[in-house]
Amino acid sequence: MSERISFSDIYWGLIGTLAVIVFWEFAARGGFIDASIFPSPSLAIESAAQKLNGADVIQHIGWSMYRVLVGFLLGAIAGIIVGIAAGWYKFASFLSLPLIELFRPIPPLAWIPLAIIWFGLGEQSKFFIIFLGAFFPVVTATYRGVISVDPLLLRAAQTFGLKGAGLLLRVAIPGAAPDLATGIRIGWGLSFGVLVAAELIAADRGLGYMIMHARLLGNVDVIVVGILLIGALNLITDGIIVWMIRKWIGRWHGV
Amino acid sequence: MNELHRRYFYTAAVFISLLLAWEYATGNGYLKPYRFPAPSQIAKAFVELSNVGFPRDLTIWIHVQTTVGRIAQGYVAAILLAIPLGYVIGRVPVLEKLTNPLIVFGRSIATLSLLPLVIVWFGTGELTKVILIAYGCFWTMISNVIAGVKYVDKDLINAARVFGVKGIGLYWTVILPAALPRIFAGARMALGVGFMVIVGAEMIGTIEGLGALIMEARTFYRSEVTIVGMLIIGVIGFLISSGLGRLEKYLVPWDTGLDEVRR
Numbered sequence: 241m242s243e244r245i246s247f248s249d250i251y252w253g254l255i256g257t258l259a260v261i262v263f264w265e266f267a268a269r270g271g272f273i274d275a276s277i278f279p280s281p282s283l284a285i286e287s288a289a290q291k292l293n294g295a296d297v298i299q300h301i302g303w304s305m306y307r308v309l310v311g312f313l314l315g316a317i318a319g320i321i322v323g324i325a326a327g328w329y330k331f332a333s334f335l336s337l338p339l340i341e342l343f344r345p346i347p348p349l350a351w352i353p354l355a356i357i358w359f360g361l362g363e364q365s366k367f368f369i370i371f372l373g374a375f376f377p378v379v380t381a382t383y384r385g386v387i388s389v390d391p392l393l394l395r396a397a398q399t400f401g402l403k404g405a406g407l408l409l410r411v412a413i414p415g416a417a418p419d420l421a422t423g424i425r426i427g428w429g430l431s432f433g434v435l436v437a438a439e440l441i442a443a444d445r446g447l448g449y450m451i452m453h454a455r456l457l458g459n460v461d462v463i464v465v466g467i468l469l470i471g472a473l474n475l476i477t478d479g480i481i482v483w484m485i486r487k488w489i490g491r492w493h494g495v
Numbered sequence: 496m497n498e499l500h501r502r503y504f505y506t507a508a509v510f511i512s513l514l515l516a517w518e519y520a521t522g523n524g525y526l527k528p529y530r531f532p533a534p535s536q537i538a539k540a541f542v543e544l545s546n547v548g549f550p551r552d553l554t555i556w557i558h559v560q561t562t563v564g565r566i567a568q569g570y571v572a573a574i575l576l577a578i579p580l581g582y583v584i585g586r587v588p589v590l591e592k593l594t595n596p597l598i599v600f601g602r603s604i605a606t607l608s609l610l611p612l613v614i615v616w617f618g619t620g621e622l623t624k625v626i627l628i629a630y631g632c633f634w635t636m637i638s639n640v641i642a643g644v645k646y647v648d649k650d651l652i653n654a655a656r657v658f659g660v661k662g663i664g665l666y667w668t669v670i671l672p673a674a675l676p677r678i679f680a681g682a683r684m685a686l687g688v689g690f691m692v693i694v695g696a697e698m699i700g701t702i703e704g705l706g707a708l709i710m711e712a713r714t715f716y717r718s719e720v721t722i723v724g725m726l727i728i729g730v731i732g733f734l735i736s737s738g739l740g741r742l743e744k745y746l747v748p749w750d751t752g753l754d755e756v757r758r
Contacts, residue, residue: 249592256593257600277615334505345736346729347691350706352698353713353721357530430691436605437695441710448608455611463612471604478603 279461281468288465301473303446304435307363311370312431316424319375323382323423327416328408333383340379348372348434352441366438373434374427381423385416417489428481432474447473532719537726540719549712549720550702555727561704562697563731565621566689569628573685577633578678581640586670591641598638606631606688607695619700624693631692632685639681643674672749679743683736690732705731 261281267273268280275283325332326340348369355365389412397411413420439448447470454462514534520526521533528536541555548554584590606627613623647670655669697706705728712720 249595252589252592253596257596259593260597334502335509338506338509343729345732346725347687347694347732349691349695349698350709350725350728353709354718354725357713357718357721433605433607433691437607440607440610441695441698451608451611455614458615460612460615463615467604467608467612470608471600474603474605475600 277460279464281464284461284464288459288461291459291462292465297450297469300445300447300450301469304439304448304470305473307366307439307446308370308431308435311367311435312374312428314367315371315374315431316378316427318371319378319423319427320382320420323379323420324386324408324413324416326379327383327386328412337383340376340383344376344380348376348430349437352438356442361442366435366443369438370431370434373430377426377430378420378423381419381426382416385419385423386412388419389415414489414492417492421485421489424485425478425481428478429474432470432477436470529716529718532722536719537722540717541723544720544723549708549717553703553708555708555723558703558705558708558724559727559731562693562706562728565624565697565704566628566686566693569625569630569693570632570686570689572625573629573632573636573689574682576629577636577681578640581637582644582666582671582674584637585641585644585674586666591645598634598641602634602638606692610696610699614700624696624701624704627696628689628692631688635685635688636681639677639684640674643677643681644670646677647673672747675747676743679739679747683739683743686736686739687732690728694728 265280265282268275268278268283279287322332322336322340326336327333351369351372352365355368359365359368393411393415394407397407402410435446436448439446440452443449447466451463451466451470454460454466517526517531518533518535521528521531521536532540543549544555546554548557584594609627609630610623613626617623617626651669651673652665655665660668693704694706694709697704698710701707702711705724709721709724709728712718712724
């Protein structure tokens with residue numbers, strides 16, 4: 241019993257993951273599922289390693305990360321600026337809220353055709369779509385964060401003589417930080433999903449292209465490895481963002 | 496004029512002036528009509544779409560039906576699977592620990608990255624789209640169900656025990672109602688995911704559905720048709736999401752304080 245309790249969460253998680261991998265491996269090797277269309281992880285990695293060139297894969301990863309970073313940064317920065325403006329200045333909210341509410345229900349992927357019309361098939365159209373993926377979660381979270389800052393904090397700061405931009409920068413924005421952080425995380429996840437889709441539909445490099453191209457060649461192993469790679473990248477980058485957010489807002493909010 | 500009226504007034508003013516400026520700019524050649532079709536052109540395209548259809552005979556209503564049908568199938572399948580599974584996982588701590596990394600990883604895999612694989616397995620037909628939607632909705636849904644069930648206030652459970660509620664009754668009368676707000680939040684998020692996925696999935700290998708419509712229209716240089724399609728996607732998303740909100744208010748009147756989580 242005592243042994244069981246000393247098992248930490250990580251061990252249980254590892255056991256669960258291993259069980260699934262072993263089961264999958266066993267099913268594919270034992271012929272219960274057709275290994276040519278659903279290869280086991282070890283077989284997929286092994287044969288994909290023969291077909292894929294390491295340098296190429298790194299290039300695909302590089303392109304994908306470059307796109308998602310540029311698009312996400314543009315979207316997050318724009319979202320933060322617009323969100324703060326709309327939350328702080330009444331006039332800005334009259335202008336921007338209706339437009340945001342109008343465009344928010346349209347999924348970023350639905351902009352792909354228009355992005356191609358406006359920006360062609362190059363990088364710009366991908367930046368634009370990823371921008372949208374980051375912009376809407378960030379802008380709505382920032383706006384909500386700014387308007388729901390505890391009025392008591394604001395009044396206290398006013399009593400101490402803070403006003404205008406100082407009040408905004410030193411009280412309202414730190415107060416809105418947790419909401420902002422949530423928006424940034426959601427935005428990053430969405431940017432990532434959007435990136436893959438944009439690369440599937442219209443691209444000639446990047447991880448999304450890599451797996452779509454592998455389908456044309458019938459390389460299921462490459463597809464499986466590509467999917468796992470995309471998932472792992474998303475997970476790792478999300479972890480980095482959580483870590484950065486903790487460092488950033490930890491001094492105001494006890495997280 | 497009170498505050499609310501003033502708000503509506505400004506909103507209307509913003510929209511109308513933007514539309515007028517847009518119409519004027521395309522009419523006078525400041526904006527290329529192919530890139531930025533004028534509002535009047537978009538309105539005409541809507542009439543054309545609802546009468547003639549694009550491509551011919553596929554009216555906008557058929558596209559809407561197809562897309563909504565696909566979403567509904569995948570969405571319902573995901574919910575039916577995720578609620579019981581998530582419920583059990585959320586109530587059994589060991590199971591929760593065992594499955595946690597898998598669920599985190601499953602959620603991290605961009606749904607549309609599965610598209611090539613699912614096409615290899617099931618071809619480019621309806622099933623592929625439904626499976627992708629179900630996959631995307633499932634992970635969002637199950638993580639919310641687990642969280643909802645897991646974080647049920649211990650005091651509620653203890654209080655119910657004191658009153659002699661136990662076994663199935665405890666699950667049915669205490670834990671499920673307490674978890675429902677979170678489950679509904681998950682259902683709404685999952686719907687957003689489903690919408691996102693279907694638009695992407697329809698852009699490949701089909702001519703029916705709103706995603707296909709907007710992509711086809713681009714190939715034929717009919718950007719006004721693309722815009723009509725986008726607007727309709729937005730309207731449907733908005734309608735379904737607010738419909739779910741209404742349903743939630745009706746079914747879960749005890750819901751409190753989860754507004755921050757919900758989107």
